[in-house]
Amino acid sequence: MSVLFHHLRVHQVFGANTDVGKTLLTTALVRASSLTGKAVYYLKPVSTGPLQDADDEYITRFAGPKASSIQSRCLFRYSDPVSPHLAAQREHGADEAQLSIPSDGTLVKAIRSHIHECARATRERAHMYVETAGGVHSPTLSGSTQIDAYRPLFLPTILVGDHKLGGISATISSYESLLLRGYIVDAVMIFREEYYRNWEYLRSYFAERDINVAVVDPPPPKHADPALNLASTDEYYQNIVPEAQNGSVFDLLNHLDDRHANRIEELNTMPKRTLDTVWWPFVQHGLFKEEKDVNVIDSASGDEFSVFNGRRTQASVDSTKSLLEPQFDGSASWWTQALGHANPALTMAAARAAGRYGHVMFPQGSHLPALKLAERLVKSGPGKGWASRAYISDNGSSGMEIALKMALRAYAVREREHWTNEELAQGRPKNLGVLGLKGSYHGDTIGAMDACEDSGVYTCEWHDAKGYWFDPPTVGVRDGRMVVSLPPAIAALTESGEAEVNEGPIQVVYSVEERLDSDLAEVYRAFIQDMLVKITSQGDLKLAALVLEPIVMGAGGMIFVDPLFQRILVDSVRSSPCFSKTVRREGSWSGLPVIFDEVFAGLYRLGMERTSDVLGVTPDVAVNAKILTGGLVPLAVTLATQSVFDAFYGADKADALLHGHSYTAYPVGCEVANESLRIIDGMAKGGAWDEAKAAWRVAEGESPKVWSFWDPDFVGELSKSEAVGEVMAMGTVLALKIAGDSQGYQSHSAQKLLEGLRVAAEDDESSFGINYRTLGNVAYFMLSLNTPTETVRHIEDRIWRTLQPAEA
Structure with missing residues (x-):
């Protein structure tokens, strides 16, 4: 939603409080801008009180000798002189208020649309001022705080300081509130009040922060006689905004123009500077060598990036196009986003913990954010009913390294009586490997890579694949129907010998318990047991x-594995005679310890808090990350059973889990995770997703086994597209495989086919670009847990229309 123009400088004016002279000083800016020969636009988004007292009317009244160059506008006007939310409620009435009062989204869209209108109205350099109401946290029409409501616009800000008693604190507090939400504060304006001299202290305070403070003489006392008051006020503006164009207000104008120009210059130079100094992850730099290949993100809010597209539009200094355009974060920023970018509740949680703790070391210690997070995950979250311990680290790959250490030690300790003399001499066995699935990925640290097959993609020179990986059966929607695709070795064991099996619609496929007695289940059991014997x-x-x-x-390609196969694999490993040495005890693992890597899939990414609820079995160790902190800071938690913990328990320090990071149990991450989980729990239990779930249920009132925010009819129709070989949707995820492309990860087909999605549709002002990611011949799109329904429908429409030329 953010906008930026070469020729139109836009600043939003916030006040540190009510009655600080915000309109008086904005009028001075408007008048000064007009005297420099520029067109000037003034916008008051929301006004309350009588028309004769309205701020936009005041601007017009004292516009000065160049009044013809000034356009003043108010978008939403209410006659009651009270807070906007209360004025709206009273005007609409209590019964209809919720339906009639403009939402924050409507308000922001109206502001953005008006700014675009002003930009199109002139090709000459112009200034615009958007004046807010009251203080920074004064309510909007909907009742939310305006500092949060206006944040998607991300307009550079002028803060009008409070010159009265207590104004120093109010001004600094307002500044910090703006800063916490990422606003660019270009300047502070304040009256020169000589008794309290707040301006003197604030000028010094903000100088240390490289923020310009413009000090302006205060207005004269108000006259009881309207005519005398009008004359004295006009004389006041002639003094502080002289036609000679000198003084603090004009100095401020020059400063604001410089900041505007510097911001654009910075954006212009970022692509080249990036190409010269940055090494991107998962990018072949040999394929992206031009400045146009760099996606410059100026800010982010909600589900959108605000990206600098000046290099694409080749906008000149007199162009009427915004240099920024909205771009939907279609990969949820590598699967981390859950509640939208710049979520104020998460930002405040981070600040709360940073202010209280910073970072504190964790061995033998405890702090409330970490303790509450561990208790939440173990007792009522994904570890409920099986986990007893939580190890808090810093990212998913580290969490998996810890999980592997836990599981391998647990196995080694239980198998100690079967160690060879050489292993006893070494103190531990060295030839241990893991069982897994082809296409798996557990992170880019060496140990996590060694737990995956050598695919040639997520590897390095030190990679030494340790284990065996099954080629799993997968599920997906093809030509409108759900199919289970079997690898040749399994297909050969079925009665038909076919590579595709129709097990029924999606709700049947994910009813794992009901499928355990099926013919396919018997095939899976026989295949897995035979392979375990051979391995x-x-x-x-x-x-x-x-x-x-x-x-x-x-990361392996959004491979949806048949859940029945994974369930039977877990059951088989825990009961197979191949691992009979490890006999199950009450509350203990058997066969082999089972690790669930839920870094991607956990915490409602797929519409469920934990995947064990679908599979019908719990792991011995599990890792959660990504959504855990809502995409704000890195954090991971490895959960483990008591029996796994006991493998490290003893009197010898060498037997302990000697693993750690400087930022283990980082208080900021833990506090953000607690806040993120609190919000997500409220959504899950409060019915926020009921509409989406209803579209996926089979019968009225029935809760679907699995569901998605993506529309099931859209998924079905998309699967019939000639350009698409297979589609799958679950929770926030939509994945589509390009038809006729067997190159896998090395392919560029998905990237090329959907390239048009990256920019907004030219014929739709409400459209936005979509920043999506591909995995070779697979393109995937991901939502947040609170992405508006209308946004999802718009993305579906864009995907559908983009694929149509491929079918022509």
Whole structure:
């Protein structure tokens, strides 16, 4: 929603409080801008009180000798001189208020639309001032605080300071509130009140922060006689905004113009500077060498980036196009976003913990953010009913390294009586490996990479794949119907020998318990047991853990594995004679410890808090990250059973889990995670997703096994597209595989086919670009947990229309 123009400088004016002279000083700016020969636009988004007292009327009244160059406008006007939210409620009436009062989204869209109108109205350099109401936290029409409501616009800000008693504190507090929400504060304006001299203190305070403070003489006392008051006020403006164009107000204008120009210059130079100094993750720099390939993100709010597109539009200094355009964050910023960018509740949580703790070391320690997070995850979250311990680290890959250490040690300790003399001499076995699935990915640290097959993609020179990986059956929607695709080795064991099996619609496929007695389940059991016998009877490598990405393997290509196969694999590993040495005890693991890598799939990314609710089995170790902190800061938690914890318990420090990070249990991350989980729990239990769930249920009143924010009819129709080979949707995720492309990760087909999505549709002013990610021949799109329904429908429409030329 953010806007930026070469020729139109726009500043939003916030006040540190009510009655600080915000309109008086904005009038001075408007008048000064007009005297420099520029067109000037003034906007009061919301006004309350009689028309004769309205701020936009005041601006017109004292516009000065160049009044013809000034356009003044108010968008929403209410006659009652009270707070906007109360004025709106009284005017609309209590019964209809909720339906009639403009939402924050409506308000912001109206402001943005008006700014665009003003930009189109002139090609000459112009100034615009958007004056807010009251203080920074005064309510909007909907009742939310205006500092949050206006944040998507991300307009550079002028803060009018409070010159009265207590004004120093009010001004600094307002500034910090703006700063916490990412606003660019270009200047502070304040009256020169000589008794309290707030301006003197604030000028010094803001100088240390490189913020210009314009000090302006205060207005004369108000006359009882309207004619005398009008004359004295006009004389006041002639003094502080002289036609000679000198003084503090004009100095401020020059400063604001410089800041505007510097911002554009910075954006212009960022692509080249990036190409010269930055090494991107997962990008082949040989393919992206031009400045146009750099996606410059100026800010982010909600689900959108605000991206600098000056290099694409080649906007000149007199262009009427915004240099910024909205771009939907279609990968949820690598799967981390859950509640939108710049979420104020998460920002405040981070500030709260940073202010209280900063970072504190954690060995033998405790602090409330970490303790509450551990208790929440173990007792009522994804660990409920099976986990007893939570290890808090700093990212998903680290969390998986810890999980592997836990599982391998648990296996080694239980198998100690079977160690060889060499292993006893070494103190531990060294030839341990894992069991997993082809296409899995657990992070880019060396140990996590070693727990995956050598695919040639997520590897390095030190990579030493340790284990065996099954080629799993997958599920997806093809030509309007749900199919289970079997690898050749499994298909050969079925009665039909076909590679595709129709197990029924999606709700049936994910009813795992009901499918356990099916013919396909017997095929899976026979295949897995036969393979376990072969694997364990050859080679020196000992399988010591089962490592799974439940339900879907993300980085491997959004591979939706048949949940029945994963369930039977867990059951088989825990009961197979191949691992009979490890006999299950009450509350303890059997066969092999089972690790669930839920870094991607956990915490409602797929519409469920934990994947074990679908699979019907719980792990021995599980890792959560990504959504955990709502996309604000990195954090991961590895959950473990008591029996796994006991493998490290003893009197010898060498037996402990000797693993740690400087930022283990980072208080800021823990506090943000607690706040994020609190909000998500409220959405899950408060019916926020009921409409989406209803579209996926089979019968009225029935809760679907799995569901998605993506419309099921859209998914079905998309699967019939000639350009699409297979589609799958669950929770926030939509994945589509390009038809006729077998190159996998090395392919560029998905990137090329959908390239048109990256920019907004030219024929739709409300449109936005979509920043999506591809995994070779697979394109995926991801939402937040609070993405508006109308946004989802718009993205679906853009995807559908983009694919149509490929079918022509």
